[in-house]
Amino acid sequence: GWLAEKDAGEPLLGTKGARGFDFNSFHFFARSHGRIHAIALGDFTVGMGQGLIQWQGMGTGKSADVMHITKGAPVLKPYQSSGEFSFMRGAGVTFGSRSMELTLFGSFRQKDANLLHDSSGTAVAFSSWNTSGLHRTKAEYGHRHVVSELAGGAVITRNWRNWKVSLNSVFYRFGSPAQKRDEPYNMYAFSGRNALNGSFSWSGNLRNLHFFGEMAMDRSGAKAILAGILMSVDAKADLSLLYRNIGRGYHAVAASAFTASSQPGNENGIYMGICFRPAMGWTLNCYADIYRFPWLRYSTDGPSGGSEYLVEARYVPDKQTEIY
Numbered sequence: 001g002w003l004a005e006k007d008a009g010e011p012l013l014g015t016k017g018a019r020g021f022d023f024n025s026f027h028f029f030a031r032s033h034g035r036i037h038a039i040a041l042g043d044f045t046v047g048m049g050q051g052l053i054q055w056q057g058m059g060t061g062k063s064a065d066v067m068h069i070t071k072g073a074p075v076l077k078p079y080q081s082s083g084e085f086s087f088m089r090g091a092g093v094t095f096g097s098r099s100m101e102l103t104l105f106g107s108f109r110q111k112d113a114n115l116l117h118d119s120s121g122t123a124v125a126f127s128s129w130n131t132s133g134l135h136r137t138k139a140e141y142g143h144r145h146v147v148s149e150l151a152g153g154a155v156i157t158r159n160w161r162n163w164k165v166s167l168n169s170v171f172y173r174f175g176s177p178a179q180k181r182d183e184p185y186n187m188y189a190f191s192g193r194n195a196l197n198g199s200f201s202w203s204g205n206l207r208n209l210h211f212f213g214e215m216a217m218d219r220s221g222a223k224a225i226l227a228g229i230l231m232s233v234d235a236k237a238d239l240s241l242l243y244r245n246i247g248r249g250y251h252a253v254a255a256s257a258f259t260a261s262s263q264p265g266n267e268n269g270i271y272m273g274i275c276f277r278p279a280m281g282w283t284l285n286c287y288a289d290i291y292r293f294p295w296l297r298y299s300t301d302g303p304s305g306g307s308e309y310l311v312e313a314r315y316v317p318d319k320q321t322e323i324y
Contacts, residue, residue, distance in 0.1 A: 001026070001027050001028075001029075001078065001080060002024070002025070002026045003024070003025040003026075003080070003082060004020070004021035004023070004024050004025075005021060005022065005023045005024075005025075005082040005084075006021050006022045006023070007022065007133065007134055007135075007136065008136075009134075009136035009137075010022045010134070010135055010136050022133075022135055023082065023084050023133065025042075025043045025079060025082075025087075026042040026043060027040065027041065027042035027043045027044060027078045027079055027080075028040075028041040028042055029041075029044065029076075029077075029078035035095050035096065035097070036093065036094075036095045037094040037095060037096065037101060038074060038075075038076045038092075038093065038094040038103075039092075039093050039094075040076045040077075040078065040091065040092040040093070040105070041091050042079075042089065043078075043079035043087050043088065043089050044076055044077060044078055044079050044087065044088050044092055044105075045057040045076075045077045045078075045079050045086070045087050045088065046075060046076060046088055046092070046105055046153065046170070046254075047071065047073050047074075047075060047077070048075060048153075048155055048166070048168040048170070048199065048201065049071070049166060049168055049199050049201030049214035049216075050070070050071050050201060050212065050213060050214040050226050050257055050258070051071055051214075051255055051256045051257035051258070051264075052197075052199055052214045052216040052224050052226055052246075052252060052255055052257050052264055053168060053169075053170055053197035053198070053199045053214075053216050053218075053252045053255055054153065054168070054170045054197070054252065054254050054255060055071065055254065055255060055256040055257070056086045056087055056088070056254055056256075057073075057077060057079075057081075057086070059071065059256045059257075060258055061258065062258075062271075062287065062289060062308065062310070064285045064310065064312045064314075064324075065285070066240055066273030066274065066275055066285045066286065066287045066310075067230055067238055067240050067273065067275055069228060069230075069240055069242050069258055069271065069273070070203070070210075070212045070228060070230065071258075072203065074094070075092075075094060075103040075155050075157075076092045076093075076094055076103060076105065083133065084112070084131075084133035085111065085112070085129065085131045085133065086131075086254065088105060088107035088109075088151060089107050089108065089109040090105065090106045090107035090108055090109075090151075091105065091106060092104065092105030092106070093105075096157075098159060099158065099159050099160060100156075100157070100158055100159070101156075101157050101159075102154065102155070102156050102157075103154065103155040103157075104152075104153075104154050105152060105153055105154075106151070106152040107149070107150070107151040107152065108148070108149070108150050108151075109148070109149055110145035110146070110147070110148055110149070111129065111145065111146075111147050111148075111149050112129065112130035112131070112132075112133070112143045112144055112145065112146065112147075113126040113127075113128065113129050113130055113143060113146050113147040113176075114126060114127050114128050114129075114130055114143060115127075115143075115146055115147075115176070116179055123146070123176065124176075124177075124179075125176055125177045125178065125179035126146070126147050126174075126176050126177075126178060126179070127178075127179060127180060127181065130143040146176075147174055147175050147176050148174065148175030149172060149173075149174055149175070150172070150173045150174075151170065151171065151172045151173075151253075152170070152171055153168070153169050153170035153171060154168075154169050155167070155168050155169075161204075162204050162205040162206075163202070163203070163204030163205075164202070164203050164204065165200070165201070165202045166200070166201045166202075167198075167199075167200055168197075168198065168199045168200075168201060168214075169196075169197070169198045169199075170196075170197050170252075170253075170254075171194070171195065171196045171197075172194070172195040172196075172253045172254075173193055173194050173195075174193045174194075175193075176193070177191065177192050177193045178190055178191050178192060178193075179191055184296055185295070185296035185297055185298055185300070187295070187296075188248050188249040188265075188266065188295060189251075190251040190253075194219065195218070195219060195251065195252070195253045196218065196219040197216060197217070197218050197219070197252045197255075198216065198217055199214050199215060199216035199217070200214070200215050200216075201213065201214040201215075202214075208231060208232040208233070209229055209230070209231055210229065210230040210231075211227075211228075211229055212227070212228050212229075212230075213225070213226055213227030213228060214226050214227075214257075216250075216252070218249075218250055218251050218252060220249060220251075222247040222248075222249040222250040222251070223247050223250065224244075224245070224246040224247060224250045224264060224265075225243075225244065225245050225246075226242070226243070226244040226246075226257055226258065227242070227243050227244075228240065228241060228242035228243070228258075228271075229241050236276060236277045236278065237274065237275065237276050237277070238274070238275040239272075239273070239274050239275075240271070240272070240273040240274075240275075240287075241270075241271070241272055241273075242258060242270070242271040243269075243270050243271075244257070244258065244259060244264075244267065244268060244269055244270075245268040246259065246264045246265055246266065246267045246268065247265070247266070248265070248266040248294050248295040249265075250264065250265045250266075251265060252264060258271070259291075260289065260291045260306065260308075261293075266293050266294060266295045266297070267291055267292070267293055267294075268291065268292055268294070269289060269290055269291025269292065270289075270290055270291075271287065271288070271289045272287065272288050272289075273285070273286065273287035273288075274286050274287075281315055281316050281317050282313070282314070282315055283313075283314045283315075283316075284311070284312070284313050284314075285310070285311075285312045285314070286309075286310065286311045286312075287308075287309070287310050288307065288308070288309050289307065289308045289309075290305075290306075290307045291305055291306060291307070292304070292305035293305060312324060
């Protein structure tokens with residue numbers, strides 16, 4: 001597949017020095033039922049475990065679907081979006097048998113970032129990624145493809161009966177070092193050129209219970225854990241429970257887990273949900289999520305926390321009507 005995209009205001013086909021579309025994406029992706037389970041060439045995404053060390057593409061979050069709190073997808077998937085940031089560019093392969101499989105992948109690409117310069121005007125580091133994908137003006141174009149990213153990793157998965165366990169690893173090396181502003185809330189922020197994460201993840205069924213989770217560690221030794229249970233307690237009721245404890249110094253470049261923050265780190269909390277079906281056509285969804293941030297965050301001068309609650313009643317009397 002091939003995708004070409006330009007945003008409004010970006011030059012196209014020779015105008016203002018442009019050579020074509022601002023963003024081009026190509027991929028070849030194949031699945032097989034033999035020893036080779038998947039092959040990805042060009043642009044693809046990588047998802048591991050519950051997203052504590054690596055998850056690109058669609059994820060789960062808090063919603064009225066209170067039982068949809070676990071991640072589950074093949075490690076490799078073709079990239080088919082026009083977004084210009086969250087994907088790999090290279091090659092990946094998954095091979096093995098039904099009971100054991102191994103995924104290997106590698107990627108190299110240039111990414112948009114906000115650079116930091118010394119007194120002579122030389123770029124010495126980058127402070128943050130620029131994820132908008134907009135290159136309409138000279139200033140915006142100056143952020144385009146300024147930091148190289150080399151990435152790779154492996155996933156070993158063992159399947160037996162109703163259980164699946166995986167050992168996951170991913171590394172990143174950047175062409176320029178990351179450097180955050182010297183502020184108290186950035187004391188545990190990621191810095192440097194290299195990032196390395198490893199984790200152990202699991203999912204499986206035991207009678208009316210579904211267990212899932214992931215334990216992870218980064219290059220500095222900071223740890224993170226996310227574990228949950230889905231329970232069918234009755235024909236009319238399902239329960240969900242999720243616990244997470246993510247260290248204040250934990251970092252993962254492309255993580256996307258079930259957390260209150262946009263990035264896993266400096267957070268612990270517990271989520272509880274219930275889906276109750278009292279009568280034909282009626283559904284009551286409720287959840288409570290209570291969390292805490294042990295260290296400072298941007299715009300807060302001390303440890304903080306919060307709680308979120310939802311109650312939704314839904315009535316579907318027939319196939320053409322839904323009221324909530």
